[in-house]
Amino acid sequence: MGVVVQLSDARDPRASLAPLLALVEEDMGHVNRIILDRARSNVELIPDLARHLIDSGGKRLRPMLAVAAAKLCGYRGEGHVRLAASVEFMHTATLLHDDVVDESDLRRGKTAARLLWGNEASVLVGDFLLGQAFKMMVDVGSLGCLRILSDAAAVIAEGEVMQLITAKNTETTEDDYLAVIDAKTAALFAAAAEVGAVIANRPKSEAAGLRSYGRNLGLAFQLVDDALDYYGEQSMLGKSVGDDFREGKITLPVVLCYRRGNAIERAFWQRTLQDGEIGEDDLHEAMGLMQKHNALNDTMERARHYGAIARDALAIFPDCDPRAALLDAVAFCVDRPF
Structure with missing residues (x-):
């Protein structure tokens, strides 16, 4: 099945990240x-x-x-280097926690840590990384x-809880979903x-x-x-296509399809995502509905x-190499290939 998605830039979006990579390399x-x-x-399992x-x-x-x-x-x-490392530790901790909550099997193309060491260890090592951050x-x-980063940590945790509330809920609105990703990702x-x-x-x-x-880049x-x-x-994903579908996640394409669908189509989403009854051809069907409703x-x-x-x-910033690199980073985020 083909899904045509028009991109705003015909060049390879990975090239858009090159100026940022060069700028921050050292x-x-x-x-x-x-x-x-x-x-x-000293606790061997942690490293x-x-x-x-x-x-x-x-x-x-x-x-x-x-x-x-x-x-x-x-x-x-040199403080920015430690702050950058703190940000990455916060992100890594969130990934460990996410995989436990979402029961994910893959992370960045590798077996999720929770499957190798267990849910408890994944959560606790995530907490260790937050402490180090x-x-x-x-x-x-x-x-x-x-203050900024500690506020972000609290908001991210709130986003995790909001996602639990909306999980498998096909009645989730677009505003509800945007609130979740604003907290979980954009913060x-x-x-x-x-x-x-x-x-x-x-x-x-x-x-x-x-x-x-940063906020709007994160939302995008x-x-x-x-x-x-x-x-x-x-x-590019670091996971299998359709993982969100198999895990019953209510993302924006689903929200749009559900809102725009007829009674039969809504019943499909309720069966697959809400009730977790997913058949062999259901991902194919879901992708067809995405195309039908332009989701x-x-x-x-x-x-x-x-x-x-x-x-x-x-x-508000003057033209310079860092500003140009940050602008190009937007192109990378938005124009990743389909």
Whole structure:
């Protein structure tokens, strides 16, 4: 089955990330060394489990945002590197917790840690990583950055609870779902970008601009992930196409299909996602409904909308290499291939 999704840029979106990668390469080397060092523990299981996820790849986009934002704001110290490592530890901890809640089998193309070490160990090692993240924030000595990242941690936890409430609920509205991803995904993107301005002691207007950039980039990133799950490349996803469907997740394409469908189609979504009765051909049927109701194109259109807001949020900054790299990062997030 083919699903036609128009992209806004014909070039390879992975090339759009090249300027950001080049900009942060040296600092990210320091970040990676800190991550490996802080994942150590005398309790053998902790580094084994943590390294399983840390070494499994991932673009480390969130810490790159923290580094690039600090460069955009002219920061000359070293605190941004520890803040970036803190952001990545917060993200890694969230992934460990997510896989337990979602009962996921794969993470970044590898067997999920929960299947190798168990749910309890995954949750506890996630807590260890969060503790290490906050220790690094304290080491930086910026009360403003500590407040931003600790607020983000609380919001992310709220998002997890909101997702539990909406799980398998086909009556979930688009506003409900946007509230979930705003908390679960966008909050950390926003905090990562904002601390770059705060560590550099820049004006509130610049901190607000970077926060808006990060938040809207995070929303766009998650919406594209929602669409890719129903028609994407497994190598790009780090999971099997259709995992959200098999796990009964209510994402935006489902919300749109359910709202636009007839009684028979709504019964299909209730049976598969709400009741968990998924047959061999049901993913094929779900993808057909996505095409019928234009759900993937419309999800991508919403992603582009938030991407445009992210670009506009950087307008207060002068033209420079960091600003250009952050703008290109929007193209990467929105135009990942189908």
